[in-house]
Every structure is written in C-alpha cells, then in structure tokens.
Amino acid sequence: MKKKIKTKFKVIIGLLVVIFIISTSFVVFYYVDSFKSKQDISGLIEQIDRGETILIPSDNVEEQEKAWAEIEKRKLESYQKLYEQNNDLVGWIQIEDTTIDFPVMQKKSVKNYYLYKNFEKKYSKGGLPYVQEDCDVFTPTDNVIIHGHNLSDGSMFNALLKFKNKDFYNEHSIINFDTIEECHQYKIIAVLTVAVNTGNDKFPFYDFINASSAKEFDAYIKACKKYSRFDTGVTAEYGDKLITIATCDFSIKNGRLVIVAKRIK
Template structure:
C-alpha cells in the first residue's frame, strides 16, 4: 500500500514538473515573440528622421509665429516634403505625430476602418503593436473639428502612446504642452489645454 502511495506521488510530481516545463517553454516563446515584435516596431519607426529644418530648435513657438513668417513658410514646406517622401514609399501614411522632449515621434497611417491597424503595420503585415493611425472617419488633412489618433499603450515596453499617461503628472503636463502634426498640407501645432481619460464607448469624437 505504501509503495503504491509513493508511486502515485511520484507520478503526480512528474506530471506537475511536465506541466511546469511546458508552461515555462510557452512563456519563453511568448517572450521571444514579444521582443521580436518590439525590435521590429522600433526598426519600423526609424523611418521618421526629421530633417534639420524640422529640428526642435528650429520650430517656432506658437506665440512667435506671426513674427517669423518667412521661417514658418520654410518649415511648412519642409513638413510637406517629409510626409510626401514617406507617403511615396508607404501610401497609407498621412502624417507624422511628434511631442517634443518625449519618445513620441511616429508616422500616422489611415485605413478604411479602425480595426486593421490595431494589429497590422504600414506595409499590411501582421504586427502585435499595430500602428499609430488616424480615425477612418477623419479627413487626412487634419482639418476636422476633432481628429482622433489611435495608438496602443504598450506598458511593458513603455512605447507608442504609453508616455501619454504621464500627462497625469502636473510637471509633465506643464512641460509638454505642444503636439506637432506633420501633414501633406504642412505643419500643424497644437497646444495641450486639457487631458482626460475616455472609454471606447464614450462620445469623445464630439
């Protein structure tokens, strides 16, 4: 009886060990896929290298635009040229989003719906991180009353729009009030005046 009991215990321990090894193997595979996806995303985002005319020190502060019309025109042309350059290679690209002094500098794509780019890249390939994309109902010129730009909050990698969560911090909010959108029509500069969290079903587009 005692031998049977020990045999049963050994069998159960063996099964438990096997399950643990399988679980560990699955986790390793998932970790590998995640790291691979993260590296692919970073490489994909490297296509956005702003020209010297669009460097941070050359961007005119909002309040000084009227006094720097000549330079403003130069920046507008540089913004158009950069987006057109990217769009020539990736037709789905409609712009670039940048928040100065952060890691947020991504191309913006737009599709026929708001599902495809959740898990596909600008070349149409599956990608777990998806792309930063403009709502399919918006105009690509960013001239609507509200233009909605989506992007994943990849917390573990602290990438894409994860950094936006820092707007809950007053110091971060005060030091990052400018958002730049580069389009085929030129450079658009927005001032952050308020931040709030909304659920998908809320009428945040209105």
C-alpha cells in the same frame, strides 16, 4: 503505489516545463516585436528632413519666416516620400522632448486596421497611431481622433500618461500634428481619464466628429473641461479645429487617457 505517484509527479513537472516554455516564448516574442517596432519607426524618423542644419536668425523676422518656411517645405517633401512607400500615411505626430514621434495612418475601408499593423502592413503588437475612420485630416472634420497603443515597455503612446501631471503638461502643451500636405501645431485644452465600453459612457469622445452647431461644439468643450484632470486655462470656440488623442489607461477598468487640443497654427 509509489510508481503511480512518481508517474503523476513526472506529468506535473512536464506540464510545468511546457507552461514555462510557452510563457517564456510569449515574453521573448513581445520584447523582440517591440524592439523591431522601435527600430522600424526610427528608420522612418531618419527619412524625415526637419531642417536641423537650417540656421534661424534671432533678430530678423523676415529671415525667420523664410527659415521656418524652408523647414516646413523639407518636412512635407519627406512625408511625400514616405507616402510613396505606404499611401495610408496621412500625417505625423510629434511632441518635443518626449518619445512621441510617429507616423499617423488611416485606412477608411477597414476599421482599426493599424491597431496591430506596422508601416509595411505586417503584424506588430504595437501597431501604429491611426485616425478614426470617420474623420478627415485633409478637409478637416471639426475633430480628428487619433488612436494608439500604450505598451508596458514604455513604447508607443505610453509617454502620454505623463500628461496626468500638470507640471509635465505645462512644459509640453504643444503638439505638432502635420498632415502630409500641411504643418500644424495644437495647444492642449484638456487631459482626461475616462471609461469606455461601459454601456453608458459619460464622455463618448469617439462620437464627436463634426459639430452641427455652435451649441453642440460648446457642449463638447464644456464636457472636456468638466472631466479634465486639471484646468489648463485653455479653451476652444466654434470654428476651431481639434485633435483628440486616445490611448489605454489601466488605472481604471476599460480606461482611456484622452488628450484634446485645438489648432493654433
């Protein structure tokens, strides 16, 4: 009897050890993968010339415009070099004074291709931000939808959760979203937390690509304002170009944090 108990005890201990090893391996893999992803993205950022050495005069408008034009020229040349490495690159998204600073990809032939792929098209838990397949950034659809992961280690689109705080929004309301052909800025008009895949989503942001009329566009903006966490005081009108950024929000079941912004430059 004692021998059987000892045998069962050894089996249980053995199983616990195996479970511990497997669990630890998953955790180690997660953080190693996350570290590599950060290193890879840092390497891409280093290849972008943002004209840090260009002096912008404070008292000469004409010279200011020339300086900004040179900065944009250098950035676009950098994007073209990255495009040569991976022609799925369609743009770059950045929000000043945050960790949001990423290439934006799109592979129209494969749904969610970059959800778990890095710039080298290899597996990565964090993937890369990507444009929804039915959107177009070059002949821009009325709405360009960008998806990206929110990881628990604070990487990828995790920093977007800070926009739940209006004070943070007030300090970071401008989004730089460049295509590889043009540089643009967007002003955030709404910050929402909504549920998806419910069977009856109250705000199916992923369906709004092009407005067939001013009425349809206005209805979308009205819904944005209705479900926004706070009033930004900013709106949009028919003819404006929008971006909608979506990432996971675990505060509700099947939650998504959705940020809608309009082009201002």
